[in-house]
Amino acid sequence: MNTCKATLRILSAHKLYLIIYLVLLGILMLSMSWSMLSSSASSANAGTSADPTYDPGRPTVAVVDRDANRGGVADGMRSYLSASSDLTDLPDDPETLQQAVASHWTDLIVIIPDGFAQGLLDATADGTDASGKAVEPPSVQTVTSYTSGAGTMAGMTVNGFLTITRTALAGSIAQVDLPDQVLDGIRTGIESGSAGAGAAGTIGSGSNASGSDSSGSTVSGSVASLDDLKAALTGRSETKDSPRTPTFDDLSKAVTRAVDVSTDKDANRAIAVVDVPDHDESDAASAEQVAAGGFGNTMKTALYPLFLAMTICTSIILSAFSNGEVSRRLIASPQRMTTMALQRTATLCVFALLVCVLYLAATIALMAAAGLTVADVSPSGLAMTFGSTCVYALMTVACGFMLSECGFSEVAANGFANIFGLAFLFSSGLSVPLDIMPAAMVALAKLLPGWWYCVAIDNALGIGTASAAGASVTGWLGSLALVALFGGAFLCIGLAVGRIRRSRK
Numbered sequence: 001m002n003t004c005k006a007t008l009r010i011l012s013a014h015k016l017y018l019i020i021y022l023v024l025l026g027i028l029m030l031s032m033s034w035s036m037l038s039s040s041a042s043s044a045n046a047g048t049s050a051d052p053t054y055d056p057g058r059p060t061v062a063v064v065d066r067d068a069n070r071g072g073v074a075d076g077m078r079s080y081l082s083a084s085s086d087l088t089d090l091p092d093d094p095e096t097l098q099q100a101v102a103s104h105w106t107d108l109i110v111i112i113p114d115g116f117a118q119g120l121l122d123a124t125a126d127g128t129d130a131s132g133k134a135v136e137p138p139s140v141q142t143v144t145s146y147t148s149g150a151g152t153m154a155g156m157t158v159n160g161f162l163t164i165t166r167t168a169l170a171g172s173i174a175q176v177d178l179p180d181q182v183l184d185g186i187r188t189g190i191e192s193g194s195a196g197a198g199a200a201g202t203i204g205s206g207s208n209a210s211g212s213d214s215s216g217s218t219v220s221g222s223v224a225s226l227d228d229l230k231a232a233l234t235g236r237s238e239t240k241d242s243p244r245t246p247t248f249d250d251l252s253k254a255v256t257r258a259v260d261v262s263t264d265k266d267a268n269r270a271i272a273v274v275d276v277p278d279h280d281e282s283d284a285a286s287a288e289q290v291a292a293g294g295f296g297n298t299m300k301t302a303l304y305p306l307f308l309a310m311t312i313c314t315s316i317i318l319s320a321f322s323n324g325e326v327s328r329r330l331i332a333s334p335q336r337m338t339t340m341a342l343q344r345t346a347t348l349c350v351f352a353l354l355v356c357v358l359y360l361a362a363t364i365a366l367m368a369a370a371g372l373t374v375a376d377v378s379p380s381g382l383a384m385t386f387g388s389t390c391v392y393a394l395m396t397v398a399c400g401f402m403l404s405e406c407g408f409s410e411v412a413a414n415g416f417a418n419i420f421g422l423a424f425l426f427s428s429g430l431s432v433p434l435d436i437m438p439a440a441m442v443a444l445a446k447l448l449p450g451w452w453y454c455v456a457i458d459n460a461l462g463i464g465t466a467s468a469a470g471a472s473v474t475g476w477l478g479s480l481a482l483v484a485l486f487g488g489a490f491l492c493i494g495l496a497v498g499r500i501r502r503s504r505k
């Protein structure tokens with residue numbers, strides 16, 4: 001009993017190691033696990049909590065008009081963009097425009113240059129200027145913020161507006177030549193109240209793609225708009241020898257059509273998220289899988305802080321009993337040295353198991369805070385996972401025993417534990433996904449107990465490396481046996497080295 005008390009006193013004297021390696025580092029690892037648990041809980045509840053309608057972000061757009069709103073282009077563009085963007089006003093000053101973009105006040109600035117509307121009319125009329133050179137459709141100037149993609153998406157909306165406007169403007173002046181038989185059929189259909197049927201029947205039976213009927217009659221009707229069609233059908237159509245030149249009034253009507261398209265709910269339907277039930281897997285099984293993954297991954301995070309704290313504390317405590325005056329007093333004691341050594345080691349093992357219980361309680365509390373319940377984890381998987389952590393904790397005590405028997409100082413024990421602890425952390429698949437680990441690193445990881453500790457938990461819960469095959473008691477026992485063998489190897493090395501050191505004194 002006195003040996004156990006002395007062990008606890010020495011452990012309390014080195015509580016700084018427990019605070020740093022066990023408490024603070026444990027909180028850090030649990031914080032990393034919190035993000036995974038929250039993500040798992042969100043994915044599990046996605047079917048019931050997700051908004052069924054996608055609501056994209058609204059960029060801030062400023063339209064600077066230098067064309068005096070000719071043809072209603074500026075007002076039409078603002079109306080078109082207001083459906084998906086937040087509009088703001090900016091003075092047409094170079095310094096102000098630069099500051100607006102630099103300070104992220106706007107995501108996109110659209111500048112309509114002077115002469116834009118007239119250039120659009122000229123390009124639509126015949127596509128050539130007075131010299132016969134092709135006229136390219138004019139374009140607006142855009143300044144996009146570099147902080148996000150919202151401005152780029154708004155720029156695509158601007159291009160859509162201009163495309164629809166040019167198409168509507170070209171359609172308003174298009175000359176459609178129809179055969180006499182087609183016009184007669186449309187006239188007959190209108191008079192009988194079924195213009196569409198009459199026209200369709202006439203076109204299908206009396207005309208071909210070239211604009212002439214099957215008997216070779218030439219095209220004599222010219223239709224530029226619905227009014228022209230009505231005029232042609234009533235005998236009041238005027239002969240048009242050349243395409244009509246578009247006007248600003250035509251451009252204004254084209255802009256109005258483009259704006260009407262943006263407000264048409266049938267043409268612009270909301271993006272809906274449709275929940276499709278999975279008939280191959282029940283909701284209970286899915287919840288169990290999510291809970292098992294969260295529980296197992298959180299328990300894996302004990303790998304690093306547990307190894308550091310128990311290895312260093314065990315080495316320091318056992319070394320304190322084997323050095324200097326304390327060692328000579330123990331040798332002179334009537335109690336056997338082996339009995340006292342077993343008591344010290346047993347005390348440290350009980351402390352390590354107590355740490356495992358506390359880590360299990362912290363994991364359950366963390367899962368409850370994230371919206372997951374440990375009741376969804378199978379009892380056998382829960383017991384095997386906790387057993388894996390306990391065996392791993394005893395292995396860390398054995399490693400500390402080896403360091404003390406090898407005569408490691410406090411600084412050397414810290415260096416050893418930190419180096420191998422990081423090796424366990426980065427080679428076990430806990431911090432680096434196994435898919436991106438090179439084959440050489442995986443081969444090296446299998447030579448360390450941290451890998452087999454994580455594999456044991458995977459086999460206990462059917463996650464990670466065992467997700468394809470599912471939970472396996474045989475695989476769990478095999479992996480756990482390897483962790484125990486590492487602990488046994490550490491004990492054997494420590495006993496052998498300690499015997500050699502004592503025999504040389």
